[in-house]
Amino acid sequence: MSATMLATKSARPRRLLVSAVAVSAVLASAACSAAQQSASSASSSSSGPVHNGGALVTAQPNDVDPSSFLKTAVGNIQAEYAVFETLTLIDTKTGQPQGVLAKSWTLAPDAKSLDIKLRDDVTFHSGKKLTAADVIFTIQKVQDPTTGAANSAIANQISDLKADGDYDVKLAFKQPLTNIFDLFETMPIVNKDTYADYAAGQNVDGTGRFEWKSWTPGAKVMLTKYAKYRDAKNTHLDSIEIDVVKDPTALTSAVRSGSVQYAVGMAALDSRSIGSQPGYSIVTSGGSAIPLAFDVTKAPFDNQTVRQAIEYAIDRNRIVQQVEGGQAQASNVPWKPSTVGYDATQAKHYTYQPDKAKQMLAKAGLSGTSFQVLMINTPEMTGIFQIVKNNLAAVGLDAEPVVVQDTDYNARIAARNMGTPAFLMLNGNGLTPASAVTNRPELLANNNVSHFQSDQYSQQVQQVASAATVDKQKTALHDYNAYFVDQAFAAPLIVRPTLSVRSTSVNGISSTQQGFITLGQAWLTK
Amino acid sequence: MTRFLVRKMPSLMFVLLASSVVAFALPRLAPGDVAVTLAGQDPTPAAVAAIRQQLGLNRSPVLQYFDWIVGVLHGNLGQSYVLHRSVASVIGDRIESTVELALAAALLVVVFGTTLGVLAGSTKRRWARATLDLVNSFFIAVPSFLIGLVLILVFGVLHRWLPVIGEVSVLDNPSFGIQYLILPAIALALAPAAVVARLLQTEMLSARNEDYVDLAVSKGASPSRITTRHVLRNSLGTAVVAVGLQIGHLLAGAVIIEAIFARNGLGQLAVSSVQTRDFTVLQVLILGVVFVAVLCQIFTEIGLASLDPRIRLGDQR
Numbered sequence: 046m047s048a049t050m051l052a053t054k055s056a057r058p059r060r061l062l063v064s065a066v067a068v069s070a071v072l073a074s075a076a077c078s079a080a081q082q083s084a085s086s087a088s089s090s091s092s093g094p095v096h097n098g099g100a101l102v103t104a105q106p107n108d109v110d111p112s113s114f115l116k117t118a119v120g121n122i123q124a125e126y127a128v129f130e131t132l133t134l135i136d137t138k139t140g141q142p143q144g145v146l147a148k149s150w151t152l153a154p155d156a157k158s159l160d161i162k163l164r165d166d167v168t169f170h171s172g173k174k175l176t177a178a179d180v181i182f183t184i185q186k187v188q189d190p191t192t193g194a195a196n197s198a199i200a201n202q203i204s205d206l207k208a209d210g211d212y213d214v215k216l217a218f219k220q221p222l223t224n225i226f227d228l229f230e231t232m233p234i235v236n237k238d239t240y241a242d243y244a245a246g247q248n249v250d251g252t253g254r255f256e257w258k259s260w261t262p263g264a265k266v267m268l269t270k271y272a273k274y275r276d277a278k279n280t281h282l283d284s285i286e287i288d289v290v291k292d293p294t295a296l297t298s299a300v301r302s303g304s305v306q307y308a309v310g311m312a313a314l315d316s317r318s319i320g321s322q323p324g325y326s327i328v329t330s331g332g333s334a335i336p337l338a339f340d341v342t343k344a345p346f347d348n349q350t351v352r353q354a355i356e357y358a359i360d361r362n363r364i365v366q367q368v369e370g371g372q373a374q375a376s377n378v379p380w381k382p383s384t385v386g387y388d389a390t391q392a393k394h395y396t397y398q399p400d401k402a403k404q405m406l407a408k409a410g411l412s413g414t415s416f417q418v419l420m421i422n423t424p425e426m427t428g429i430f431q432i433v434k435n436n437l438a439a440v441g442l443d444a445e446p447v448v449v450q451d452t453d454y455n456a457r458i459a460a461r462n463m464g465t466p467a468f469l470m471l472n473g474n475g476l477t478p479a480s481a482v483t484n485r486p487e488l489l490a491n492n493n494v495s496h497f498q499s500d501q502y503s504q505q506v507q508q509v510a511s512a513a514t515v516d517k518q519k520t521a522l523h524d525y526n527a528y529f530v531d532q533a534f535a536a537p538l539i540v541r542p543t544l545s546v547r548s549t550s551v552n553g554i555s556s557t558q559q560g561f562i563t564l565g566q567a568w569l570t571k
Numbered sequence: 572m573t574r575f576l577v578r579k580m581p582s583l584m585f586v587l588l589a590s591s592v593v594a595f596a597l598p599r600l601a602p603g604d605v606a607v608t609l610a611g612q613d614p615t616p617a618a619v620a621a622i623r624q625q626l627g628l629n630r631s632p633v634l635q636y637f638d639w640i641v642g643v644l645h646g647n648l649g650q651s652y653v654l655h656r657s658v659a660s661v662i663g664d665r666i667e668s669t670v671e672l673a674l675a676a677a678l679l680v681v682v683f684g685t686t687l688g689v690l691a692g693s694t695k696r697r698w699a700r701a702t703l704d705l706v707n708s709f710f711i712a713v714p715s716f717l718i719g720l721v722l723i724l725v726f727g728v729l730h731r732w733l734p735v736i737g738e739v740s741v742l743d744n745p746s747f748g749i750q751y752l753i754l755p756a757i758a759l760a761l762a763p764a765a766v767v768a769r770l771l772q773t774e775m776l777s778a779r780n781e782d783y784v785d786l787a788v789s790k791g792a793s794p795s796r797i798t799t800r801h802v803l804r805n806s807l808g809t810a811v812v813a814v815g816l817q818i819g820h821l822l823a824g825a826v827i828i829e830a831i832f833a834r835n836g837l838g839q840l841a842v843s844s845v846q847t848r849d850f851t852v853l854q855v856l857i858l859g860v861v862f863v864a865v866l867c868q869i870f871t872e873i874g875l876a877s878l879d880p881r882i883r884l885g886d887q888r
Contacts, residue, residue: 104736104833108843113611116611190615190617190618190621193609193618194611244655245656261664261835262654262656262661262664264835265737288737289833289835290833291839291843292830292831292833294720294831295735295736295830295831295832296833298720298723298724298727298728298735298831299736301728302723302727302731302734302736304727304734304735304737449602450603450846452602452603452604452607452608452846452848453603455607455608456602456603456604458613459604459607459610459614459619484613485613
């Protein structure tokens with residue numbers, strides 16, 4: 046065989062390989078644009094005038110759960126207030142309720158009854174008119190323990206519930222209930238005739254600006270504009286697609302690649318990182334308080350001085366800067382600054398004083414003690430723990446982490462057995478104090494997760510829960526805070542908002558007091 | 572072939588039975604309670620107990636196991652606690668995504684692996700062999716998720732040439748479906764392909780030293796004929812076994828790739844079922860994976876026998 050033939054033959058595999066690569070590149074480039082064109086691009090244009098039309102594509106890590114609209118399931122954070130409406134929504138700036146389905150209401154001076162007048166121009170997406178019967182059905186569903194609804198403790202204070210015609214609802218309460226609007230906030234009004242179909246994702250019939258078009262479990266939900274909404278001219282989007290993207294890296298990729306224009310549930314670090322880049326912006330919503338709580342039945346935390354010493358030992362500002370990137374506030378009270386009766390002095394009761402902490406621990410006879418701290422397995426919690434551990438080591442205490450999944454963590458809360466003497470918590474702080482002290486597992490008067498119990502605490506919880514006027518609310522909250530902070534069994538380290546990221550091509554995103562996202566009047570720039 | 576399959580049945584049944592016990596018991600060892608998840612925020616013990624009773628979780632585990640396995644044998648895979656739908660429909664919604672990804676990746680494994688292996692096993696140039704060895708070693712060493720992230724960065728973020736999350740069914744829209752498959756399939760296939768290539772290369776180099784190759788050379792056969800008719804043909808058995816083994820790795824790797832590319836496949840269903848303690852879905856998935864792995868092994872043995880006449884299925888030597 047000649048050298049030329051050998052050279053020719055041996056060059057053939059190489060030419061085949063090169064050709065294959067070239068063909069692949071051609072095919073890929075030809076096909077590429079089609080798939081990418083189907084996803085809206087995240088242009089870097091700034092917000093402009095309101096523009097009608099377009100499809101908003103968003104993402105979140107939790108799947109939508111159509112069986113849980115009354116539970117405030119985190120998976121419904123974007124869909125719930127697009128498809129459904131509540132009687133009222135609390136203005137996040139003023140803290141006052143604003144009517145949505147309720148046209149007007151009259152709360153009795155003693156706050157023991159409420160008369161609601163409904164709008165008479167509301168229809169469900171099926172065409173059925175909203176009536177008082179739907180409102181009563183919804184409240185009764187919340188009261189039903191098998192529903193597992195949010196704020197059922199408030200609903201259970203409703204002693205009498207009746208309709209007076211199609212558009213009047215009269216409620217009577219067992220005790221003064223100024224926090225009834227917290228219940229309304231998390232109670233989307235459902236269609237009593239089709240509610241049973243919701244769980245399967247079918248016939249999800251609401252009154253909101255968008256209709257539930259389709260749901261692919263684990264993948265996405267499609268919402269389309271409800272053309273017959275009473276104020277449809279102010280619904281700007283044609284559709285909303287909510288994609289489920291569980292992996293944090295994939296969620297970041299989705300935003301950066303322009304596949305989605307708005308993402309909820311990103312890690313705070315990712316949110317801040319992307320939000321600071323051109324073409325993106327951070328959206329803040331809701332909020333959480335993060336306390337280091339203690340089981341007061343377990344040593345050394347049965348000693349109030351020890352608990353207080355630990356509060357002095359922790360550098361909250363370091364947590365704010367290093368874990369939260371400045372998007373948080375050091376606070377000892379679990380309320381937002383907009384809360385009626387909020388006292389900034391009480392919120393900063395425990396400043397960083399490690400020397401004082403050491404003195405208090407020495408006085409309590411504690412040195413070199415080791416204990417476990419339970420936390421949910423998230424970067425934020427483990428990051429906060431690292432700082433807490435470092436701070437506590439400086440005052441002679443050794444904290445060991447016990448990191449668990451949220452399913453395990455929630456089961457421990459439900460069982461009131463955290464398993465460790467100390468635990469980091471992450472609690473929403475959107476509720477008014479009257480609701481929070483009767484709902485939050487760390488704040489309950491009886492059977493809280495810290496097993497803290499005292500007559501004085503029970504009394505103060507009762508006063509906060511039943512304060513009927515603004516002045517009484519302020520006084521009750523001030524007294525409660527003073528005692529709560531002093532006892533230090535669940536005092537927060539920080540409070541911080543929830544961060545999400547939007548492309549600057551989408552505007553008009555807002556949120557409820559509880560941190561649920563309202564996309565109803567969002568729009569895309571041209 | 573029939574005798575072979577009949578002889579395989581008892582061991583297959585035993586493996587599936589043992590796997591069913593593991594599939595049932597293993598998820599229940601994890602801490603956490605699905606009833607707490609379903610009962611909403613901070614539920615009362617009474618509410619949790621009511622849900623446990625409603626779902627039959629308060630019965631003895633042995634009874635629960637027998638109820639489940641009898642149901643499976645009758646074609647009833649049970650009801651998802653969390654999704655409120657039959658397990659069959661939950662899996663049915665997701666299986667197409669995983670099958671598409673697995674088939675695409677398997678095809679790439681065969682194509683890339685065979686191509687690289689043949690090139691590495693054929694070339695006499697030292698620099699070419701060294702380069703191909705380096706490429707192979709690189710793809711074996713680098714984890715699939717890292718390859719996936721790099722592909723996302725290059726093709727989705729920096730250049731926006733291909734979609735990086737989500738999926739479209741190939742059956743509904745072949746053009747878009749394939750575009751959504753390209754990056755995850757490549758990320759999933761490269762490492763197994765490199766393994767196949769390495770094994771094929773080794774076998775081919777070994778086969779080249781055999782007497783029949785020397786005979787073919789002395790008879791004047793062309794290098795390509797020697798490579799394809801003699802060397803490759805006798806090396807493919809190992810490659811087939813390697814591909815069969817790698818199918819199992821593909822299924823495992825698909826869990827991570829599905830997460831990175833946000834595909835709604837069985838891998839993600841398994842992860843979410845673990846997180847929510849949706850036992851009924853999880854135990855069916857575990858059993859299903861074992862069943863597929865056993866089937867792959869059987870098909871591999873059949874494929875090997877068809878390639879190598881010296882191997883007879885079920886024959887005694």
